[in-house]
Every structure is written in C-alpha cells, then in structure tokens.
Amino acid sequence: MKPVLRTAIAAFAAAIAFSAFAQERVIRIGVLMPISGPGSYFGVMGKEGIELAMEQVAKNPINGYRLQVQYEDSACSPLQATNAVKRVLDQFKPHIVVGEECSDASLAIAPILDQAKVPMLNAGSVTMKLTESGYKYVFRIFPNAEQQSLPLANVAYKTLKARTAVILHEKTNAGSDNADGFEKPFVAMGGKVLAKIDFSRDVNDFTAIATRIASLGKVDVLPTFALEGQTVRLSQALAQARVVKGGGGNAVQMGSIWLPYGYDQKAGQASEGYVRIVQFDPSEKRAMVQSFVKAFNAKYGADKVPTHINAHAYDTILVIADAVRRGATDSESMRDRLSKTKDLEVTTGRITFDAKGQNSDLSVVHFVETQKDLSWKGMSWQ
Amino acid sequence: MSDLAALVVQQSVNGVYLGCLYVMVALGLTLIYGVLNQINFAHADFVTVGAFAAFFTATRFATRVLGLPDAGAYLLSLIVALGVGALLGLAVNAAVFAPLRRGDELRPLIATIGVSVLLENFQLWLFGPIPYQFDSPFSRETIRIGRIFFTAQSVLVVAVSAASIAALYAFMRFTFLGKALRAVAQDRETAGLMGINPNLLIALTIVIASALAGMAGALLGPVLVLTPFAGATVIVKAFAIVIIGGFGNMQGTILAGILVGIIEAFTVQYLGSGLIDLVVFVLLLVMLVLRPTGLIAERKEENV
Numbered sequence A: 001m002k003p004v005l006r007t008a009i010a011a012f013a014a015a016i017a018f019s020a021f022a023q024e025r026v027i028r029i030g031v032l033m034p035i036s037g038p039g040s041y042f043g044v045m046g047k048e049g050i051e052l053a054m055e056q057v058a059k060n061p062i063n064g065y066r067l068q069v070q071y072e073d074s075a076c077s078p079l080q081a082t083n084a085v086k087r088v089l090d091q092f093k094p095h096i097v098v099g100e101e102c103s104d105a106s107l108a109i110a111p112i113l114d115q116a117k118v119p120m121l122n123a124g125s126v127t128m129k130l131t132e133s134g135y136k137y138v139f140r141i142f143p144n145a146e147q148q149s150l151p152l153a154n155v156a157y158k159t160l161k162a163r164t165a166v167i168l169h170e171k172t173n174a175g176s177d178n179a180d181g182f183e184k185p186f187v188a189m190g191g192k193v194l195a196k197i198d199f200s201r202d203v204n205d206f207t208a209i210a211t212r213i214a215s216l217g218k219v220d221v222l223p224t225f226a227l228e229g230q231t232v233r234l235s236q237a238l239a240q241a242r243v244v245k246g247g248g249g250n251a252v253q254m255g256s257i258w259l260p261y262g263y264d265q266k267a268g269q270a271s272e273g274y275v276r277i278v279q280f281d282p283s284e285k286r287a288m289v290q291s292f293v294k295a296f297n298a299k300y301g302a303d304k305v306p307t308h309i310n311a312h313a314y315d316t317i318l319v320i321a322d323a324v325r326r327g328a329t330d331s332e333s334m335r336d337r338l339s340k341t342k343d344l345e346v347t348t349g350r351i352t353f354d355a356k357g358q359n360s361d362l363s364v365v366h367f368v369e370t371q372k373d374l375s376w377k378g379m380s381w382q
Numbered sequence B: 001m002s003d004l005a006a007l008v009v010q011q012s013v014n015g016v017y018l019g020c021l022y023v024m025v026a027l028g029l030t031l032i033y034g035v036l037n038q039i040n041f042a043h044a045d046f047v048t049v050g051a052f053a054a055f056f057t058a059t060r061f062a063t064r065v066l067g068l069p070d071a072g073a074y075l076l077s078l079i080v081a082l083g084v085g086a087l088l089g090l091a092v093n094a095a096v097f098a099p100l101r102r103g104d105e106l107r108p109l110i111a112t113i114g115v116s117v118l119l120e121n122f123q124l125w126l127f128g129p130i131p132y133q134f135d136s137p138f139s140r141e142t143i144r145i146g147r148i149f150f151t152a153q154s155v156l157v158v159a160v161s162a163a164s165i166a167a168l169y170a171f172m173r174f175t176f177l178g179k180a181l182r183a184v185a186q187d188r189e190t191a192g193l194m195g196i197n198p199n200l201l202i203a204l205t206i207v208i209a210s211a212l213a214g215m216a217g218a219l220l221g222p223v224l225v226l227t228p229f230a231g232a233t234v235i236v237k238a239f240a241i242v243i244i245g246g247f248g249n250m251q252g253t254i255l256a257g258i259l260v261g262i263i264e265a266f267t268v269q270y271l272g273s274g275l276i277d278l279v280v281f282v283l284l285l286v287m288l289v290l291r292p293t294g295l296i297a298e299r300k301e302e303n304v
Helices: A003-023 A040-056 A078-091 A103-116 A145-159 A173-189 A207-214 A228-240 A263-271 A287-300 A308-325 A331-339 B003-036 B043-065 B070-100 B106-127 B152-174 B176-186 B188-193 B198-220 B232-245 B250-270 B273-290
Strands: A025-033 A065-073 A096-099 A120-122 A138-140 A164-170 A192-199 A221-225 A252-255 A275-278 A344-346 A349-351 A366-370 A376-379 B142-145 B148-151
Touching: A025 A040, A025 A078, A025 A308, A040 A065, A040 A287, A040 A308, A065 A078, A065 A308, A078 A096, A078 A103, A096 A103, A096 A308, A103 A120, A103 A138, A103 A173, A120 A308, A145 A173, A145 A221, A145 A252, A145 A275, A164 A173, A173 A192, A173 A221, A192 A207, A192 B273, A207 A228, A207 B003, A207 B250, A221 A228, A228 A252, A228 A263, A287 A308, A308 A331, A308 A344, B003 B043, B003 B148, B003 B152, B003 B176, B003 B198, B003 B232, B003 B250, B043 B070, B043 B106, B043 B198, B043 B232, B070 B106, B070 B198, B142 B152, B148 B152, B152 B176, B152 B198, B152 B250, B176 B188, B176 B198, B188 B198, B232 B250, B232 B273, B250 B273
Parallel strands: A025 A065, A025 A096, A096 A120, A120 A138, A164 A192, A164 A221, A221 A252, A252 A275
Antiparallel strands: A275 A366, A344 A349, A366 A376, B142 B148
C-alpha cells in the first residue's frame, strides 16, 4: 500500500474514532456508599438497587446521554466520606452524586458538593440538617426525621391513646433528630416522655436498658430509632422484660422507615404488635412496585425480598433519568431539572421536591402492625 | 422484695452476665500479654470467626446434617468454635507471628493489625456485610424467680465462663505445661536454659487464647449483631478491662470484667446508657493514675 493511501486511511479511522468519542455524551453519577465497615450492608443493598436500575432504565441512551456510575466507599463515616467525595470530584468529575446513607456522613459531604455546585441526591439519611442548612444542591427522596416522627407521634397520641412514652434512639444525628421529632409534637399534644434513652452503635446487650424501662412504670409506647440489628436485640430484651406486647407486656414499640423488610422475622415473637411506618412495601399492588419486585427477584433470586434500601437506591437512578429526559446535561441543568421534579412515580411513592430539596410527597407512607404470625397488617392511620 | 431491692438485684444479675461475656473476650488478650508481652489487635476478629463458626454449625451443619435438636446444635457449636479458634491461632502463629518474632518487638504487634484487617476483609468477602440473625435456643427461654428474670443463655454464659476460668486456672497451676508457661512468662531466656521450648509454649499460649476467643464468639453470637465487624464492638471494652485488671493478670481481668459489667448495668439505670463509655473510660483513667498495675497488685511471677 502506498504511504499516502496508508496515511489517508489512518487519518480517516482516527477521525471516526475521535468523532465517536466526541459524540458520546455521558451523565456521570458518583455513588458514595458504605462498602466497608459496619454500615456496609447499606452499600450492598444500595448497589443492588442501582445496578438493577442501570440495567433497566439506563440500558439505552436517554436524550442521547448514557448514564455512567462510579462507586466510592464512604464507609458511613464523615472522614471517609469527605475523602471519597473529594476523590470522586477530582477524578470522575460527576454531574451528580448519589449518597451517603448515614446522616453523619451525608452532613460531611453536603457542603463540599454544594461548594462544587454538584447536586447531591440522598436516599437514606433522615437528619433535618441536611435539607435545613440552606444548601442549594442537596436533594433528598428519603423522608426526613420530622416527616417520619410526626406521624408516629400523631398515631401514638390520637390513635393508640398513648400518654406515656420512652424514646429509644442511637446516638447519631439521625437518631437524635428522629427522637426530637417525636418528642416535641407528642409533648405538645399532652403526652409525657418518661425517658429518652440513647445508645451507641456498639451496644450489644440491651437487658439493662429493658430493665430500666420496666422500672419506669406504665409505658404506653416505645418509639425506637436504631439500625435493624440493634432494634432486633432491643425488641427481644424488651419482650424478656415483659415490657412489650411480644413478651406479654402492654407497651407498643414503634418504628420508622429505617427498619428494612425482614426485621419481624429476625426478632421473632418479640416483634408482635410492633407498629411502624413504611414507605416501600413489597406487597403494595402498584404496578411499578410489582414490576420492581419481579425484576429484583429475577436478578437476585426468587427468595430475596427487596428492602426499602434496595428500592430507594433504585429510585435515585429513576429520578436522575427523569431529569436527563427533561433536558439535564450538566450539573447546573441537573440541579435545575431536579428542583422541578414533580409527581414522579417511583417504587417508593412519588417525588416532588420542595424549595429545600426535600421530597414532600408522602402519599404512600403508611402504618403496618406486626401480627402474631409475624406478617404485616396494613393500618389505615395517617 | 421492695421495688428498689428487686431493681438492684436485677441490674446486678444483668451486670454479672455482661461481665462474664467481657471476661471471656478479655481472658485471651491478657493471656497473650502475660506470656508474650504483646497486644493482639486481631483478637476481635478471632472472636468474630468463632461466632460465625458457631452460627454455621448450629444453624446448618448440626441441625440439617446431623439432625440435632436446637439445644444440642448450639452446645456443639460452642465446641466447634473453640476448635476453630484454636486452629486459627495455630495457623496464624505459624504463618505470621512466629516468623516475625525473630525481629524486633514492634513487628509482631504490627502483624496483629495486619492479621485483623485480613481476617475482617476475608470474612466480609465470605459472609457479606448483611447482619446474620443468630439466636440461641437458650435465649428464647426466660427464667423468672420472683420478679427477677434472666435467660437460660445467661446461665449458660456464666457457667461456661466459670468452667473456662477454672480449667485455665487448673491448667496453669497444676500441669507441667502450665508451670512451664508461667516460667516463660517470667523469663523466656532462663526458661529456655531449663530445657523448656519457649516457641512451643508461645504457640500453645496463642492457641489457648484463640480457642477462648472462638468460644467467646460462640457465646456472644446470640447477643451481637453478627457481621464481619461484630468483634470490634466488644474489643475496646475488653482492652479497658485488661488494663483495669492489670495487663497479664488473670484474676484482675476476671474481677475487672465483672465489675465493668455491673457498673455498665447501673450506669444504664441511673445515669443513662449514653454515658456507659464515659464512665468505663473515666474508671480506666482513674485506675491508670491511682493504680497503674491494675486492680489486683501485680506480682510478676503470678502473671498468667
């Protein structure tokens, strides 16, 4: 082949390659999840949800844009999350960041992303401070502490006729905010909080706490804000101390959306009578929920029931895809489109962001009570 | 019994139970320090390995393969965890600790951190991060005497702890190997000159300590939120107990463990559970200032 022809072919090939590269339009999504450490089950479930959504929603370009995800381990820790977000901003240059799950870590990354003008889409933290601190680039689809605790207080006082409560919560921003979110309205309605008992995440044996509660006299409700593992042990200790219904006592343990599906089976009989609000209910009849459950089972196994963590993570991709569909092409337009998200149907209900970036639509949040056979009974309370 | 008396007795019972769990974890730590003058940062992970070994024995092998009833399966799992702990100790000593002991003292210490990270991540890969639900059949049985309640699991924990302590004490006091261990603890070189093989006895110490950690894991399994990081939730407290009791002092560790358990229970009752760590670590600082050798006055030759 003549050198001139060879050069021409090479130049042509290079031009095609360059043009393909230039035309490949990508929305980069940084995902900060706890992949190591005690909170890593959040990361595992979150990743399952995101990967399923990427397979389904993002398999074809949306508006000519392909979604690309990069995971970083933020370990549920403010320090590691800070390092991870700086790394992802520097190296991956995301248009949006999804995460973190833990409130303390989310609070650490929010100001960094706000300063970098990269939207943060949160699907697992409850602390009020996240959307109450004036950040312009923070959005949250997960109900905040007040949105979760206020209905609990209302139902405790008005429906269950509870007049005394002992609030149990982990010693974190999330736990404290949820506890305050229950206490204020409950006391304002005329209820009395006999004790607010906090505990760190390394407490394993709850017998002493259950004994203390048993010594406090008549307790009507026990709102509990802790991770699943500790809540299971707490419920069992409360049953042994004959405080809660599951152990022959009278108090009703109450919980929030924190608790994944499956808690009741793990806690066993101790969970009988447990009342909680749920947002994602795998048995909900909505077509979107059932199609998600079906796809989840097909990918991860028929015996695996998706939790709210799977569902919320899945929904983050739906929310981003929707913003891209409505014209988001970079961080700024992403922020703009997200802020205008309205009545978007996802597996965990509907999304409408308020001026602070908080999802204000709680239409599917409902109460369930654990029955003797450990199944859920849907309640009509709101 | 008055309300106050019942409450005091109940919290004391809770505290002794918790203390026994701490003692089971702390014993191995103090044993290794007593003989090797070395802190084992991987001890928490040995506890976790024991907990997982017990979990899979009790819920899979013993019930599904051997067809044992739940109680028998759990008791078997204690023995399996003990054995798995011992084997792990033997393997880690042969592969990591023994070769590094020839250098300076810092290397084995750093190696224990390396082993800890390795074991934690290996378990994370093997078992995943989602908590396992490990319920002992004895936890479901609540015993009530008057107004006092405790589970059969608490009785088992106290009984196994007492038996382990007695066996360890008898081994140290009355057997040749135990006496040789004490000799190595006092003066490794002189013990070597007397015909004792220090390396063999060091290996034995690690095996015993690891076996105790494995057994502690099996007892703690139904209490812990069982994940590859489970042991880490008790190890800081165990270190505090070892320091309060006097590093390397077995009697001191036992006393400190029970004391910390009881103090924790009463802190929960009267000060609040959020202050547990504060109270325990203030106690630790007070001990370091007032009695740096630990609760029981240390006599070097009585260590281990």
